[in-house]
Amino acid sequence: MTNKITRREWLVGTTAAASGLALSSAASARTLMNAGKPISKDNPIRYTNNENPYGINPKALKVMNEARNKAHLYQFRTRRNLEAIVAKMENVPIECIASGAGSTEFLMATGAICGFNGGNVVAPDPTYGSITRYVERFGGTVTRVPVGEDMAISLDAMRKAVRADTQIVYLCNPNNPIPTIIEKNALTAFCLEMSKKAMVVIDEAYFEYAGDDDYASMVSLAVENPNILVIRTASKIHAFASIRIGFAFGNPDTIKSLRRFSAMTASYPAMMGAIVSYQDKEYQKFVIDKNNESLEILYKMFEDLGRKYIRSNSNFTYFHAGHDAMDVYNKLLESGCQVGRQYKPYTDWVRISTAKPEEMHYLVEVYKREFG
16 A cells, blocks of 8 residues: 555665765765755755755746846746646646646635635645645635544544535645655545535655656646646756746636636746756656655665654655654754754654765664664
8 A cells, every 4th residue: 555654675785886876975074065065054955845856947047037038028928938838748628727936826816716716725744734724814714624544644633624615625645744745536526525615735856856657747637627727847857956947737717717816926937947847857767766766765764763754745755753853853964954844733743855875874873873
């Protein structure tokens, strides 16, 4: 079962070892640098925000640097060009896509609309908290539904939590901070059922990393149904975390309504970079392959230490440290390793974002020294 907690048998010869790129732990401790400076508490390696450690595609960076020379001019057509390219890649009409300055723009718009109307949002717990914050900030209420015993989102529990004033049912798939997925057929049925009662918002921030056969995007479903909306971001695999590009996919009427409440404020250099980055599948594959290599290094550590963990469908994983998460955070930070914060109610579980394989080996060395 895809979402179960696993203690998988370790296979001899991981991709990390086979590639010859992984440094020994002793070597990594001596030679690793971060931003050209030695690793320290004040200059840690970031295993914390689910970022792409390889950065923006160099081809995209070149175009973005060139675009700065025209950034003082309005570039209204560029947004539509970007939307047309992504729409073609997703095989959807251009009327079914909107671009903006990251996914937050659309999460804020939908959350604010719900809040202004005094509505309720039903969301898993724990999950990414952007839309729930905006609902509450603008006057709405939040129903938080605990994940199941397997730490996966329970659609049955979500279904039972929907009430008369529920306007949004939010699903992050793959979820965050627990990198589980929702089985595609069950999710399709759930979306069709719940869309008769509320707007179903599916956050697919990490969909590029989900290689499981049980996973599927709901974009094709959204374009046919006015009460289903899919939101994506370029902040993860494309490394646009501070550059800001995001997309919303939905029925033409839904997208038209969403545009009324969203500023569509992506910058010209960001849009030009995205046009290149989204079309370069080779670079995306490189990032995914490296991500999988780094995950295998973590899985081996969990196996060596007998720790329960969630097999990831994202660029991070979640494991049972057996110690208070903030104690783990503070102890590892002393050696220049910054991992994820505590997520209640799983106070002794820790989220670790993937970094480069050699940096993962360093984390393993530090963790085993402190907690092994």
